[in-house]
């Protein structure tokens with residue numbers, strides 16, 4: 238039986254790759270990756286020579302059929318995204334769904350856990366995270382208002398992802414929504430920027446305070462936002 242290993246990879250610091258992930262990446266027949274050049278950097282760093290093939294959310298049916306054919310032939314594959322855990326705001330689940338619902342294909346699917354911006358941020362939140370809501374990226378246009386209302390009204394802390402280009406806009410929209418819903422908008426947030434990287438920063442404060450701090454620190458970066466519940 239062939240195996241598909243779903244492998245978490247570093248979100249910045251290459252030393253965060255696990256020993257098990259390295260062993261599997263070395264041993265499989267092929268590595269499916271979002272961006273082959275990016276994954277190649279990781280492989281070069283650890284002297285891994287396994288072949289790679291690009292697989293991402295826009296991959297065509299022809300590519301998916303090719304991957305299914307390799308699995309049918311008994312090949313062992315690894316699936317890795319650009320950073321973090323596949324399937325969390327990243328490709329992975331569509332392929333897995335095709336495999337598990339496809340007739341006559343028996344593939345062992347094995348998670349190889351490791352870094353994720355989601356769990357890294359949750360681990361340093363400093364508020365109870367036994368229950369939380371993860372909402373991925375805010376939508377660009379439609380349903381944006383509803384999205385932020387759901388964040389502000391949530392019974393549980395909410396975690397969302399944001400890019401350097403949209404972080405200020407999203408925090409401003411969050412602040413406005415808070416002001417609309419609550420008479421005294423004092424909601425606190427925690428923002429993880431460039432987690433595990435050289436310029437990692439963790440901001441803590443009200444939405445207004447964090448907007449000012451991010452405006453001042455001009456460096457770019459990836460962001461995870463945790464919005465405390467009421």
Ligand code: SAM
Pocket residue numbers: 248249318320321322323324325326327352353354355397398399400429430431432433434459460461
């Ligand atoms: N699957 C990935 C994971 O498990 O973390 C997430 C992929 S998603 C396409 C990329 C987003 O994750 C970024 O836009 C950012 O919001 C967040 N992210 C990734 N790396 C990060 C880091 N080092 N620090 C803060 N946020 C990060």
